[in-house]
Amino acid sequence: MQPFIRLDAKVAPLPLANIDTDQIIPKQFLKTVEREGLAKGLFYDLRFDAEGREKPDFVLNRPEYKGAGVLVTGDNFGCGSSREHAPWALMDFGVRCVVSTSFAEIFYSNCFQNGLLPVVLEADEVQQLMDEAKGGNHVVTVDLEAQTVVSPSGRTFRFEIDPQRKQKMLNGLDPIGETLQAAGAIDLYEMKRALTQPWLEDA
Amino acid sequence: MRPMAGKTLYDKIWDAHVVAQESPDGQDGEAILYIDLHLIHEVTSPQAFAGLRAHRRPVRRPDRTLAVADHNIPTVGQGLGVAAVADEEARLQLQMLEKNVAENGIEFFPMGDVRNGIVHVVGPEQGRTQPGMTIVCGDSHTSTHGAFGALAHGIGTSEVEHVLATQTLRQRKSKNMRVVIDGTPAPGVGAKDFALAMIGEIGTNGGAGYVIEYAGEAIRALSMEGRMTLCNLTIEGGARAGLVAPDETTFDYLRGRPAAPKGGAWEMALGYWKSFFSDPDAQFDREIRLDAATIAPLVTWGTSPEDVVAVTGAVPAPDSFAHPDKRASAERALDYMGLAGGQPIADARIDVVFIGSCTNSRIEDLRAAAAIVEGRQVAAGVRAMVVPGSGLVREQAESEGLDEIFTAAGFEWREPGCSMCLAMNPDKLMPGQRCASTSNRNFEGRQGRGGRTHLMSPAMAAAAAIAGHIADVRDFLR
Ligand code: SF4
Numbered sequence: 001m002q003p004f005i006r007l008d009a010k011v012a013p014l015p016l017a018n019i020d021t022d023q024i025i026p027k028q029f030l031k032t033v034e035r036e037g038l039a040k041g042l043f044y045d046l047r048f049d050a051e052g053r054e055k056p057d058f059v060l061n062r063p064e065y066k067g068a069g070v071l072v073t074g075d076n077f078g079c080g081s082s083r084e085h086a087p088w089a090l091m092d093f094g095v096r097c098v099v100s101t102s103f104a105e106i107f108y109s110n111c112f113q114n115g116l117l118p119v120v121l122e123a124d125e126v127q128q129l130m131d132e133a134k135g136g137n138h139v140v141t142v143d144l145e146a147q148t149v150v151s152p153s154g155r156t157f158r159f160e161i162d163p164q165r166k167q168k169m170l171n172g173l174d175p176i177g178e179t180l181q182a183a184g185a186i187d188l189y190e191m192k193r194a195l196t197q198p199w200l201e202d203a
Numbered sequence: 204m205r206p207m208a209g210k211t212l213y214d215k216i217w218d219a220h221v222v223a224q225e226s227p228d229g230q231d232g233e234a235i236l237y238i239d240l241h242l243i244h245e246v247t248s249p250q251a252f253a254g255l256r257a258h259r260r261p262v263r264r265p266d267r268t269l270a271v272a273d274h275n276i277p278t279v280g281q282g283l284g285v286a287a288v289a290d291e292e293a294r295l296q297l298q299m300l301e302k303n304v305a306e307n308g309i310e311f312f313p314m315g316d317v318r319n320g321i322v323h324v325v326g327p328e329q330g331r332t333q334p335g336m337t338i339v340c341g342d343s344h345t346s347t348h349g350a351f352g353a354l355a356h357g358i359g360t361s362e363v364e365h366v367l368a369t370q371t372l373r374q375r376k377s378k379n380m381r382v383v384i385d386g387t388p389a390p391g392v393g394a395k396d397f398a399l400a401m402i403g404e405i406g407t408n409g410g411a412g413y414v415i416e417y418a419g420e421a422i423r424a425l426s427m428e429g430r431m432t433l434c435n436l437t438i439e440g441g442a443r444a445g446l447v448a449p450d451e452t453t454f455d456y457l458r459g460r461p462a463a464p465k466g467g468a469w470e471m472a473l474g475y476w477k478s479f480f481s482d483p484d485a486q487f488d489r490e491i492r493l494d495a496a497t498i499a500p501l502v503t504w505g506t507s508p509e510d511v512v513a514v515t516g517a518v519p520a521p522d523s524f525a526h527p528d529k530r531a532s533a534e535r536a537l538d539y540m541g542l543a544g545g546q547p548i549a550d551a552r553i554d555v556v557f558i559g560s561c562t563n564s565r566i567e568d569l570r571a572a573a574a575i576v577e578g579r580q581v582a583a584g585v586r587a588m589v590v591p592g593s594g595l596v597r598e599q600a601e602s603e604g605l606d607e608i609f610t611a612a613g614f615e616w617r618e619p620g621c622s623m624c625l626a627m628n629p630d631k632l633m634p635g636q637r638c639a640s641t642s643n644r645n646f647e648g649r650q651g652r653g654g655r656t657h658l659m660s661p662a663m664a665a666a667a668a669i670a671g672h673i674a675d676v677r678d679f680l681r
Contacts, residue, residue: 016535017528018407018507022646027627031275031292033249033299045648050634074528076408079441080646081625082343083247084359102408105443106343106357113361162375164225164232175361176260179369182223182235186263186371189222189237199464199472200239200267 002115003172009069013133020080025089038089072099078107209482213414216354239336245300246274247341251364252303262307263370270311275627278617281315320593320619323347323561330460334449334476350430352449378488380413384421386496391676394429395660398436399501403511410442421495427456428567439508448480503658505536520544555638556668559590560624563641568661573605575665581613582671588615590622639667
């Protein structure tokens with residue numbers, strides 16, 4: 001996993017609520033067996049018209065937002081399907097942080113598997129960031145260590161994050177490797193279970 | 204001294220599966236939770252197996268893993284085999300799954316096998332899904348299995364890899380919510396309506412941070428199929444999982460299924476399963492009550508499952524929403540759906556009817572739809588299809604003659620799979636087409652780019668097929 005420590009990047013506003021994973025990465029892009037290369041499908045129906053031409057007014061197609069590394073969006077971002085293709089596509093496109101008032105749970109946890117930082121701010125702070133992102137200067141600083149987002153005008157918003165998740169994100173840890181260190185405890189659990197629920201061993 | 208409060212059903216399942224608990228600063232952090240059953244399918248597993256290979260990690264418990272091919276398979280000509288799948292990328296994914304399960308010794312029901320079907324139909328049908336278990340799958344509707352009193356939820360592909368490698372998952376405990384539904388529903392009203400009513404009430408993010416237990420007399424009266432519908436849709440309310448405590452209905456469903464314990468083991472298992480219920484003094488962090496008697500048949504009007512309206516009602520006007528974001532979302536949804544605020548929802552003419560998906564493609568769903576369809580004809584110009592949830596559901600329906608009822612009325616009788624629920628296979632809506640669908644998501648483009656989805660129960664979808672527009676199933680009851 002890519003560590004996330006601090007990021008200075010352009011922020012793009014996407015003021016819609018309930019952006020689901022079907023919108024983030026439509027199903028025709030799920031037939032891949034790779035993790036890479038999904039940027040082409042990111043927000044496909046928002047970015048392209050029926051003939052596959054770029055819609056010039058969609059935020060990520062506008063020249064001033066090219067290369068945006070942070071997205072600020074409405075409530076309940078990432079709802080719907082569990083597809084990890086959603087964070088993969090965002091990362092592949094260059095987005096490393098999404099700011100919202102709330103995230104759907106599976107998407108939120110998928111972000112932490114990939115080094116994409118989901119930041120939850122209060123509604124008025126998200127609104128402020130949204131407004132400033134529409135201005136001429138729209139560079140923000142996201143600092144995971146300090147748990148802050150500094151808006152283009154210099155206002156600092158603090159966010160909460162689970163301390164364990166934060167540490168893992170800062171260090172870019174491999175969760176599987178970490179869990180395998182507990183293999184002894186898993187062995188023991190399985191031994192006990194084989195005695196108390198033997199019918200599960202015959203399957 | 205305050206006596207310790209009792210445990211909820213969720214607490215009990217959780218506690219029974221904690222392998223290790225991390226507690227930095229004395230606070231409960233991540234737990235390593237043992238996973239009893241891991242279901243996999245072709246779309247969210249290839250990158251997980253690739254990850255295992257890259258790290259030379261074996262699958263820890265292939266015997267606790269079951270694979271199906273469901274998301275992108277065609278729903279005709281399955282007997283021709285994977286090599287005949289026209290879509291090249293889909294074929295590659297299916298072949299990759301075959302290779303991965305063979306290499307790792309995982310049980311697999313390939314496309315065309317009568318036991319194959321939608322993963323959330325197959326697990327219960329085989330008796331793999333059992334009370335008190337932890338069950339995960341790289342698919343959000345894994346919540347379906349909660350109907351058996353199993354803690355079941357969707358995971359991402361990195362977590363699929365984690366479970367394959369360790370048979371555990373790193374999790375944080377959720378809060379407890381109880382949804383109590385009492386009363387007796389009117390004829391024509393059922394589990395799908397309960398679920399839509401609840402989502403309409405709490406919103407699509409209302410369950411965030413919770414596991415929901417369903418209780419009350421209307422829940423106890425539901426069949427396993429109905430409970431699965433309800434738990435399936437729990438994820439659309441944003442909750443991690445839904446649960447129904449196991450009871451005689453559950454045990455009767457499981458008895459004799461291929462993977463259910465037999466003989467002495469059955470008795471032993473039964474004793475264990477019966478320990479999974481919420482103690483009378485258990486505390487819930489949030490509770491919601493609904494009266495089944497007041498729930499009308501519901502349909503969705505917009506592009507979020509919370510956009511529900513009684514079939515007798517009207518599409519809401521955007522102005523009726525106080526919050527500016529909601530107003531903007533409603534405007535956008537109405538524009539996409541081609542509807543106007545204030546128009547009666549029953550005026551909406553439909554082009555396609557889809558009866559299928561892990562929400563509503565079990566035998567009872569097909570029976571409910573067939574009861575409405577029997578002796579009637581699909582309205583002119585409407586394409587109506589039934590996609591059974593599994594090969595076994597299809598076989599059962601055929602043995603009851605349901606296929607003939609559907610085909611005589613003008614429905615297509617197709618082979619099992621996810622089909623038009625997410626339109627990853629050739630079954631898709633065309634832009635602008637309006638669909639009465641028994642599936643679970645009405646998101647923009649979900650059933651095909653530009654397609655317009657109205658979620659409803661199987662009986663309601665059947666009524667819409669006959670009427671040619673959204674219709675009140677109560678006018679079709681006999
Ligand atoms: S039927 Fe639909 S919701 Fe269910 S598993 Fe398949 S795609 Fe997912």
